[in-house]
Amino acid sequence: MKVLLVFAHPESRSLNGALRDVAIQELEAQGHAVCVSDLYASRWKSEVDRADFPLLAPDARLKPAAASGAAFAANALTEDVKAEQEKLLWADALILQFPLWWFTMPAILKGWVDRVYAYGFAYGVGEHSEKRWGDRYGEGAMAGKRAMVLVTTGGWEEHYSARGINGPIDDLLFPINHGILFYPGFDVLPPFVVYRADHLNDAAFGLVAERLRDRMRKLATATPIPYRRQNGGDYLIPSMQLRPELGDPGATSFALHRNGAATGDPASRPKGR
C-alpha cells in the first residue's frame, strides 16, 4: 500500500517523532511506500484566507466555500494545497498523527484540513436527489482508502473513559473520525491513542511501540469503525436523520451512527433488522 502520514508536532525529537519513526519503519518493513507531510517542517500555512484563492478579485467579497470551489474547478488552488491533494489521491491509507491539544488537533493540522479539503474535492460533490445527498459519509473522493488517527495525550486513560470527566475518547474524536475522515469517503480505523504521554519511561515506550507496530502491520486488514453510509438507506432524505426504526432506543448522540449489527455492539444494534 501507499501510506500518507501527516505529522503535526513542532518537535521531531518528541514522543510523537519517535512514534512516527516506529510507524514508518514498520510500514516500510511490510513493503508499504510511505510519504510524510511534516507540517511544521514545511512551515504549513494554517489560515484559510484570500491568499489561497489567487483568482479572486482584490475587491471581491471572500466567500470561502465558493472561492474554494471556483479555485478547485479552475485548478487554481495554491501549490502547497495541490501537492497535498495529489498525495491524498496517491495514497491508499492516511494517518493523521498529532498531540491532542484542547481535546482536538493542533491548529496547524486543522489548517491542513481547512485548506486541503477544497469544495469540489472533499465536499460539495455528487448528486442531490430524493435518493442521495451528495457523495459524503462513506462516499466521495477518498472512497476505497483507509484512514486512522495516531494521537498522544498528557491525560490519564481513565479521564477519557466512558464516565471520565473529559468525555470518552471515541466521542471526542468523532468530529475527526466521522466528520473529517468518513465524510469524504475514508474507511476509518479505530484510533491509536497514547495516554500520559509525558510520563512514558523506556519500558512503557517499548510497549507502546510494539502496540503501534502491530497496528501498522494490520493497517490493510483491520476492520473499520462501522459508521453508517449516508446513502445506504439508513437515513431519511433530505433531513438526514437516522430512520426512527434504527438504532437502540437508549442510544444517543454519536453512537447512533455506528451500525451495531455489523459488529454485534449491543449499544447501537439496530432494531427490526
Place this chain on the structure above:
Amino acid sequence: MKVLLVFAHPESRSLNGALRDVAIQELEAQGHAVCVSDLYASRWKSEVDRADFPLLAPDARLKPAAASGAAFAANALTEDVKAEQEKLLWADALILQFPLWWFTMPAILKGWVDRVYAYGFAYGVGEHSEKRWGDRYGEGAMAGKRAMVLVTTGGWEEHYSARGINGPIDDLLFPINHGILFYPGFDVLPPFVVYRADHLNDAAFGLVAERLRDRMRKLATATPIPYRRQNGGDYLIPSMQLRPELGDPGATSFALHRNGAATGDPASRPKGR
C-alpha cells in the same frame, strides 16, 4: 460588563461580520464595554512553535507544555499572547465567534486557544490531592466569567439534530464548551447557532439578528449549561470518573457531565439525590 469578542472569519463583509456588528451594537446599547480580537485582521499566528518561547535555548528540545509554563512563569510569552491573556483577565464575558468548519473552529481560532491558553494560565494550576485535581472544570483563572460561542454553519438544523447524520450540535460543541471554556472556569452559556448560513435572505437575517440581540441582552443573566464541577464531589479522584450512583443509567457520553438535577433534564438527572 466588559465583553471580549474573538472573531475568526476572514471576511468582514460576511454574515459573520454582520452578526458581529449586531452583537456589538446591542451590547453597547446595554451599556457594556466591548473589545474585539479580530484574528484575521491582526494576522494572528496560529501555530505553537519555538518562536513562542524566546527563552528556550536554540538547541533545547521543545516540550510545548513545559516551555509554555516556563515562559508564563517568567512573563516571557510573546506580546501577542500576553495581550490576549490581558483581555481575558479584563473581560467579564467571552464570545467566540466563528464559522463551523469541519465540525469545529477554524484553524486560526484553534491557534488562539493553543497559544493563549498557556500552562499556568489556563491549565496546570491548583492543588492536586485526594480532594482536588487542580483548578479546572468549573474552577481556574476564568472562574466567575461567562462565555459562549456564536457559530454559523452551512448545514441544515435537522442534520445537527439528535438523530441527524452530523451528530447533535451540542455534542459537536462539547469539546469547545466543556473542554475549552468550562475547563479554565468559565460559566458556559448555551451556544448561538445559525444554520444554512449561505441561504439567509433579508427576512431570515432579520429574524436571526433579533434572536441574537435577545441573547446579547441576556448575556449577564442567562442560565449557564449545568456542567458538573470537577471538585464538587461528583467525581472520583484521581480517576476523575463520575461516581457510579450519579447520572442516568441510560445516559452516555457527554450528557453525563451535565447535572440534570439543576435543570430538571430527565436525560441526565442523577439518581439518589
